[in-house]
Amino acid sequence: MTDIVVWADGRLRAPGEPLLSGVDHGVTVGDGVFETCGVIRGQAFAFTRHLARLARSARGLGLDEPDLDAIRSGVDAVLAAAPGSGRVRITVTAGIGPLGSGRTPGAQTVLVLAGPASPPSPARVARVPWTRNERSAVAGLKTTSYAENVVALAEAHRHGADEALLANTVGALCEGTGSNVFVERDGELVTPSLSTGCLAGITRELVLEWSAQVGLPVREASPDELPYTVLDEVAAGRAHLALSGSVRTFVPVVALDGSPVAAGPLSAAVADLYARREADDVDP
Template sequence: MFEHARCWVNGQLVPAEQASVSVFDHGFLYGDGIFEGVRFYNKRAFRLPLHLKRLQRSAAALQLQIPHEEVFIQAVYAVIEASELQDGYLRIIATRGVGVLGINPATCKEPGVIVIADQLQMVSDAERAKGIRAIITATRRSQPDRLDPRIKSLNYLTSIFARMEANFAGVEEGILLNDRGCVAEGTAENIFIMRDGELLTPAPTEGALAGITRATVLELAAQLGIKTRETVLTAYDLYSADECFFTGTGARLIPVREIDGRKIQTCPGEAYQRLAVAFADLVHQETTSLSP
């Protein structure tokens, strides 16, 4: 099951089957911690500095003291080097650490730090080629005045509930709205639509993660001459879109062919195809021409 997994736990490289955390770790007990997902290609992590910057911001929001980014860089490349994989997925985790039972974080004196390297495929090649089906879920995304979705915390129950709804509906993905009924994001991805030649996506203030791949797609779209805009989207906008696709570190770019039984006009659409090619080219460029 963990044939390709390699782990770094609190300063030590260990086999995946031996990796463990204390049952008193508040990350395990209460989801009190943060994480980042990072892709690596050709043994090089893609846009790692941006991920580590976001990790630091999540830590600041939770008042979680984590090691200097150099510790994470060393850990990341230790597990990549130990892995047999040329291309794979990293999970970087920082927990509040071990403390007594009870939610008081003051009892945790030292954070737990874990880095995992393994494979991750969110959809099959066939699904990516033809596009996936999605539903708008009843589960709503939390508003920023509660737990801000820009914090990548270890508590993903909202996304899990939404994904369960998608499973029950027999489709591949779920789309969450915010409390105002406006589009936030997928269960683990940002969402884009094309309408009248313009690429539209919800702003993070609508409940969307400030995704690294999302930002990269916006950057590439500008280079390709595709007009972009952060805006408020509703279910109507999704149903009537010319194109729709998800983006994320795990997902990369995935086209959507159907939402709530309504077929999207084109899938995969022209903008998606241009951006997917540009994204692949960028990954190749940044992971073959730069030093780790």
């Protein structure tokens, strides 16, 4: 914990300092939203896009608009204190509330943390038996209610993987616990539609935009184009996988359910493109 820097209530805090009330709604019922940014050259990468998504998630959850100026100050403070950090985490909760699901209007809790991150590396994934609910009230929102991700990722770890891949309730490939997924087949790289319930990832968004600008065949799938069974094609070597995320960036998948799979050539080209464009502009 000593390599994590914490900001709250307008100033830096010690990592072990008590900051949250026992009745903070973020603690009692997971009533909050968050963002994680990678750090490039001491700055939060794609920060403007991340703040916009934080605000969208807050509106979707029914929270008051976050104080973005305060959050910017917090990010500046933690990165000045720990310029070698690899990630920044911003959390906004509904603040002090009742023990049940009802919410008490009032001041929010805002935390900003900076800490280390492992460099991007090829991913190993595993299929898990649980699904995303594409019709959930919080589908597509980045909320602090992360328990199902914790359970799914733990299952992936038990199978020697570092990410779990989830279907949705109608059997479509959806996403990972903390990443978007891309399928390479028939000369294209395709990512599940947002209608599957997956998060509108910032890295996913940039991959689609940057690939289109240079003419690489990367696109969003139609709603029924990528069933979860497409992973059987990957296991058989007829397709390839890649993952995207704010800290992992864009990386190929090299193992599925404990067996090696080949990285795709288009995925490698997109990974190279992403690395170059990320280096060119810290806030695209």
